[in-house]
Amino acid sequence: MRVLANDFTRLWDVCRDSALSAMDRVGGSGWYILGKEVEALEDALTQACGHGRVVGCANGMDAIEIALRGLGVRPGEKVLTTPLSAFATGLAIVRAEGEPIYCDVDEHGLIDPEAVQTCLEALPDIRFLIPVHLYGNMADMTALRGLADRHGVTIIEDAAQAIGASRDGIAVGRLGRAAAYSFYPTKNLGVIGDGGALATDDEALAPMARALRNYGQGSRRYVHEEIGLNSRLDELHAAVLRDAFLPHLEAWTARRRAVAQRYLDKIVHQAITLMPGPDKEGGVRHLFPVLAPVGRTEAFIAHLADSGVQAGRHYPSLIPDQPAMRNRSHPPSVFGDLTRAAAIAAREVSLPINPFLTDDEVSYVIDTVNAWPG
Ligand SMILES: *Cc1c(COP(=O)(O)O)cnc(C)c1O
Numbered sequence: 353m354r355v356l357a358n359d360f361t362r363l364w365d366v367c368r369d370s371a372l373s374a375m376d377r378v379g380g381s382g383w384y385i386l387g388k389e390v391e392a393l394e395d396a397l398t399q400a401c402g403h404g405r406v407v408g409c410a411n412g413m414d415a416i417e418i419a420l421r422g423l424g425v426r427p428g429e430k431v432l433t434t435p436l437s438a439f440a441t442g443l444a445i446v447r448a449e450g451e452p453i454y455c456d457v458d459e460h461g462l463i464d465p466e467a468v469q470t471c472l473e474a475l476p477d478i479r480f481l482i483p484v485h486l487y488g489n490m491a492d493m494t495a496l497r498g499l500a501d502r503h504g505v506t507i508i509e510d511a512a513q514a515i516g517a518s519r520d521g522i523a524v525g526r527l528g529r530a531a532a533y534s535f536y537p538t539k540n541l542g543v544i545g546d547g548g549a550l551a552t553d554d555e556a557l558a559p560m561a562r563a564l565r566n567y568g569q570g571s572r573r574y575v576h577e578e579i580g581l582n583s584r585l586d587e588l589h590a591a592v593l594r595d596a597f598l599p600h601l602e603a604w605t606a607r608r609r610a611v612a613q614r615y616l617d618k619i620v621h622q623a624i625t626l627m628p629g630p631d632k633e634g635g636v637r638h639l640f641p642v643l644a645p646v647g648r649t650e651a652f653i654a655h656l657a658d659s660g661v662q663a664g665r666h667y668p669s670l671i672p673d674q675p676a677m678r679n680r681s682h683p684p685s686v687f688g689d690l691t692r693a694a695a696i697a698a699r700e701v702s703l704p705i706n707p708f709l710t711d712d713e714v715s716y717v718i719d720t721v722n723a724w725p726g
Contacts (some may be wrong), residue, residue: 353659355713357663357664358506358573360537366708367596389588389590391591396535400598402526403553404660405557406549407562407629408547410548413441413534414583415534416482416510418570419508419532419552420448422550422564425480428451428481430466432453432486432505434451434482434486434701435645435671435672436696438666440534442684451472452685454690455467455468455470456688458492458692463483463527473501475504476516476686481508484513488636489519490514490527492519494520503725507528507529508530508531509532510532511525512548514540518631519631528548528558530551534547535589536548544592545586547590550584550638559571563580566584607709608637609637610637611714612637614715615634615714616628616670619718619721621726623648623726627642638704639705641702642700643696649701652726653701656720661704663701663702665701668697704717710712
């Protein structure tokens, strides 16, 4: 048997007809970028995720950059975030000319409120905080929002892995000024290409984000009020996402949760540590991370690969350790030690999880893990 981390041919089997008719509609409309389809998708996401406003853009990284710029980050201003994330989180801060500061995570791999508190007390000039809802689990937004309010810090949630997630009844985007989504194909709601969105209840940020995504052109044509980006969303992607994929999101999330529950119940191995997450019902199981014993990560991945199970690593290197960050004229600032983040980076292995796994495949992954001589 072969179990892939993602198999998009199965996605296409399910969504082909509605995707093709959406494509036909866009092709025949004669309008291909930032039009009615993008607006309809923005409305649908506003409804589906309970946000005030949604602004489509080219990808998730841009959504973070646009949120920072739209909320007025100034060059060199400090932005506190987690070192354990997709490189895009740190890169978006650098692209927005902010200065990333990294502090440690908790046992779930989510930015640690205690580390955040120590950092905010020591560095009063931090203006932004970007928690990442890693693996589909929400960071402790209640604690983070309390700290942010006390220190005059604005929160932008990196929700690229967490569409539809909640924690203790609080949904993504509720306590941050803005949330960034990615529609990269591997994400819980992906498109057949690149896409992203910024969600906010801030009535001033939404029009600013609309301007920023389109060269900084505001409501007056040919007048560029801001130094913007080209981060427009295609009508084609918007139409396919809304018609063919979004209607399945709830069922897909339910299936991810069911697969995760079986892994949690049935993986029993003295050397493998499970990471159930802070809220079992609220997490959306974008990834299913486990921890291998120190120094045995690659051996565990090789065992899985030998049995045909494709595993991943999220993420083997911390963002501030990446060469591109080290080579900058302002090498990354790390606050405190990153012991927990480094341990997860060294040991984490992502087991296959996606809505299209069959029960047999899930059982096979479980048996393969449990059979590791480790
Ligand atoms: C995927 C991802 C991003 C970036 O999204 P893109 O659409 O690839 O630009 C940012 N943050 C996290 C945590 C991600 O997983």
